[in-house]
Amino acid sequence: MSTTTLSKAKQKELDADYAREQLLTHYLKEGSTVYTILRKVSSSGMSRDISLLVANDGEINDITYYAAHATDSRLIDGYSRAIRVHGGGMDMGFHLVYNLSSVLFKGEERAGYVLTHRWL
Numbered sequence: 001m002s003t004t005t006l007s008k009a010k011q012k013e014l015d016a017d018y019a020r021e022q023l024l025t026h027y028l029k030e031g032s033t034v035y036t037i038l039r040k041v042s043s044s045g046m047s048r049d050i051s052l053l054v055a056n057d058g059e060i061n062d063i064t065y066y067a068a069h070a071t072d073s074r075l076i077d078g079y080s081r082a083i084r085v086h087g088g089g090m091d092m093g094f095h096l097v098y099n100l101s102s103v104l105f106k107g108e109e110r111a112g113y114v115l116t117h118r119w120l
Contacts, residue, residue, distance in 0.1 A: 012072070019069035020104060027054050027063050028104065033116045034063070036093035039082040048092050049082035052100070053120070071099050093119055 006014070028034075032054060040049040051064045064083060068075035073096075074084040085092045094117050101115040108114060 015069050016072065019066040023063060023066050023070060023100075024104060027056060027061055027066070028115065030105070030114050031116065033118055034097045034100065035118050035120045036096065037120045038093070039076075039080050046088055047084055047086045049076050049084050050093055050096055051080060051082045052096065067096070067100050070103050071096075073099075093117060 035053045035055070037051045037053065038048060039051055042048070051062065052067045054061050054063055062081065064081045065075065067073070068083050071083075076082045076084050083096060085096060097115055097117040098112040102112040105111040105114040
């Protein structure tokens with residue numbers, strides 16, 4: 001019986017592929033709206049923790065975990081699951097949704113704008 005060990009980079013790639021597959025299969029399609037919730041702002045104002053949600057068939061689903069893996073973002077698992085985004089001076093919720101859309105719909109015209117964004 002042979003056992004193979006995956007490198008961290010290969011495991012990260014497989015996790016990202018799985019996350020993209022789950023998002024496209026179960027949660028998102030062209031034109032879907034992704035809702036964002038601001039969970040925390042650092043005292044310096046230079047980082048934010050933001051959660052991502054979608055509404056499908058009358059149910060609200062938290063897609064933060066899959067979105068973090070698909071976009072290679074830092075997942076914060078605490079009181080509430082969120083993605084940590086650094087920087088300021090722009091709409092960071094839009095930034096997250098734009099990046100997610102770009103990753104999921106790569107190759108399509110204006111891929112970053114396939115998903116829409118709303119704050120909760």
